[in-house]
Amino acid sequence: xxxxxxxxxxxxxxxxxxxxxxxxxxxxxxxxxxxxxxxxxxxxxxxxxxxxxxxxxxxxxxxxxxxxxxxxxxxxxxxxxxxxxxxxxxxxxxxxxxxxxxxxxxxxxxxxxxxxxxxxxxxxxxxxxxxxxxxxxxxxxxxxxxxxxxxxxxxxxxxxxxxxxxxxxxxxxxxxxxxxxxxxxxxxxxxxxxxxxxxxxxxxxxxxxxxxxxxxxxxxxxxxxxxxxxxxxxxxxxxxxxxxxxxxxxxxxxxxxxxxxxxxxxxxxxxxxxxxxxxxxxxxxxxxxxxxxxxxxxxxxxxxx
Numbered sequence: 226x227x228x229x230x231x232x233x234x235x236x237x238x239x240x241x242x243x244x245x246x247x248x249x250x251x252x253x254x255x256x257x258x259x260x261x262x263x264x265x266x267x268x269x270x271x272x273x274x275x276x277x278x279x280x281x282x283x284x285x286x287x288x289x290x291x292x293x294x295x296x297x298x299x300x301x302x303x304x305x306x307x308x309x310x311x312x313x314x315x316x317x318x319x320x321x322x323x324x325x326x327x328x329x330x331x332x333x334x335x336x337x338x339x340x341x342x343x344x345x346x347x348x349x350x351x352x353x354x355x356x357x358x359x360x361x362x363x364x365x366x367x368x369x370x371x372x373x374x375x376x377x378x379x380x381x382x383x384x385x386x387x388x389x390x391x392x393x394x395x396x397x398x399x400x401x402x403x404x405x406x407x408x409x410x411x412x413x414x415x416x417x418x419x420x421x422x423x424x425x426x427x428x429x430x431x432x433x434x435x436x437x438x439x440x441x442x443x444x445x446x447x448x449x450x451x452x453x454x455x456x457x458x459x460x461x462x463x464x465x466x467x468x469x470x471x472x473x474x475x476x477x478x479x480x481x482x483x484x485x486x487x488x489x490x491x492x493x494x495x496x497x498x499x500x501x502x503x504x505x506x507x508x509x510x511x512x513x514x515x516x517x518x519x520x521x522x523x524x525x526x527x528x529x530x
Contacts, residue, residue, distance in 0.1 A: 226245070226248040226249050226251065226252055226261055226262065226263065226356075227260065227261070227262035227263075227318055227320050228244075228245060228248060228262070228263055228264075228265050229262065229263070229264045229265070230265055230267065231264065231265070231266040231267065232267050233266065233267060233268040233269070233272060234267050234268050234269045234272075234329075234330045234331075235330075236267050236330055236348075239345065240344060240345055240348045243345040243348060243349045243384070243386070244265075244348050244349055244352045246349075246384045247349035247350075247352055247353050247380060247381065247384050247386070248263070248352055248353075248356060250380045250383045250384055251353060251356045251357070251360065251380055253383070254376065254379050254380050254383060255302065255303055255304040255360055255376070256304045257303055257304055257307070257310065257360075258307065259307065259310055259311065259320070259321050260319060260320040260321065261310065261320050261321045261322075261323050262315065262318045262320040262321070262322050262323070263322070263323050263324060263325070263326060263356065263359060264324075264325045264326070265325075265326045265327075265328065265352065265355075266325065266326070266327045266328070267328055267330060268327060268328070268329060268330070269329060269330060269331055270286035270329050270331045270332060271286070272327075272329075273286050273287060273290065273327055273328075273329040273332070274286040276290060276327060277290070280292075286329055286332060287329070287332065288328070288329055288332040288333060288336060288351055289326065289327065289328050289329070289332075289351040289352075289354055289355045290326070290327040290355070291324065291325070291326050291327075291354075291355040291356075291358035291359055292324050292325040292326075292327075293323065293324040293358060293359045293361075294313050294322055294323060294324045294359075295309050295310060295312075295313055295323065295324070295359070295361070296309075297309065297361035301361060302360050302361035302362055303323070303359075303360035303361055304360075306361070310323075323356070323359040323360065324359040326352065326355035326356065326359070328348075328351050328352065328355070333347050333348055333351055334347075339473070340473060340501045340502070341473055341474065341500065341501050341502040341503070342388070342501040342502040343386075343502070345386065346381070346386045346388075346501075349381060349384065349386050350377065350381060350386075353377050353380050353381060354377060357373055357376055357377055362376060370407065371403075371404075371407065374403060374406070374407060375403060378403060388406065388499075388501050389402060389499045389501075389505050394497070394505075397426065397467075398467070398469070398497060400432070401424045401426055401432060401467060401468075401469040401497065402424075402469045402471065402497060402499050402505075404422075404424035404432055404434050404469070405422045405423055405424040405434065405469040405470060405471035405499065406422055406471045406499075407422065407434065408422030408423060408424060408434035408435055408436045408449065408453070408471070409421060409422025409436060409449075409471045409472065410422070410436075411436045412436040412437050412438075412449070413436065413437070413438045413439055414437055414439050415439060416439050416441075416443070417439060419437075419472070419473070419476075420436065420437065420472070420473065421436065421437045421448070421449040421470065421471065421472045421476045422434065422435070422436050422449055422470070422471045422472075423435050423436070423448075423449035423450045423452070423453040423468060423469065423470045423471070424453060424468065424469045425450075425453045425454060425457050425465050425467070425468045426465070426466050426467045426468070427457055427462035427464060427465055427466065428462075428464040428465070428466050429462060429464075431457070431460070431462055433453050433454075433456045433457035433460070433462065434453055434456070435449050435450070435451070435452025435453030435454070435455075435456055436449050436452060437449045437452070438452060448478070448479060448481070448482050449470065449476075450468065450470060450478045450482040450485070450486060451481070451482055451485050453468070454482075454485050454486060454489060457489070458489065463489050464489060464490070464491055464492075465486065465489045465490045465494055466490075466492065466494065466495065467494065467495040467496075467497065468486065468494060468495070468496055468497070469497040469498075469499060470496070470497070470498050470499070471499050471500065472500050473500060473501065474500050474503065475498050475499075475500050475503055475506060476498065476500070477498060477513070478496070478513065483510065483513050483514040483517075484514070484517070484518075486510055487510060487514055487517045487519050488519060488520065490510055493509045493510060493511050494509065494510035495507065495508075495509055496508050496509065496510060496513065
């Protein structure tokens with residue numbers, strides 16, 4: 226990927242190198258056979274706020290903006306639209322021009338700290354996010370959002386900047402982890418400012434997600450694990466086989482959640498705990514709730530009479 230950098234704000238060479246490597250992988254993972262180019266402007270919050278106000282009618286700063294040059298058919302992305310990319314061929318660069326990306330460095334630094342991962346991961350992520358938009362990905366509809374997040378993580382994993390480190394997970398577990406991170410984005414946590422997402426896989430291979438939902442009375446707050454569990458049961462799925470729980474820090478289920486999960490886990494439930502910048506951890510529900518009391522304890526011959 227040819228990148229024309231416009232540096233209105235300082236950014237060190239290490240971060241620029243990580244961003245370049247990630248940009249190159251965008252073309253590889255999208256399977257684009259053409260040389261492509263983009264313009265990336267590095268700026269501060271004030272500058273990106275002015276651009277937001279001018280072009281989006283939104284008078285506030287954001288982390289990244291994208292302005293694509295290619296219009297893609299509904300449901301298709303750049304890898305399936307090579308002829309459209311060719312229409313943006315630039316003789317001067319010898320590459321197909323995908324568009325412009327603007328990144329706020331102060332926003333990037335703040336978010337790296339907030340999500341507890343490196344500035345390299347956050348800088349690369351913001352650029353990859355912007356390039357995915359230039360390649361036709363979006364995150365408005367839930368299915369689109371899942372596809373875009375999946376591609377972003379695939380690219381970052383290829384340059385060793387994936388969100389979760391540690392244990393190698395199966396494709397099914399990886400799907401569960403990504404679903405938990407997506408659910409975390411919907412967290413309603415205005416009081417604790419501690420978002421958590423959970424994703425449960427049921428015995429019939431369906432996946433149900435949930436986030437923590439807080440309440441001004443505090444006592445009526447519902448944890449992400451129970452939100453996901455109640456959604457599953459309300460759809461007729463009463464047997465769980467695995468759950469992934471995502472937070473900004475490792476977030477283990479509370480006692481109430483452990484008891485609720487035990488109710489619907491006739492086999493031993495696998496628990497996956499993930500957080501950016503931390504080693505992933507796994508265990509089984511029996512490790513967290515030994516000598517548990519559940520439905521089988523009530524199923525005695527005496528009670529059946």
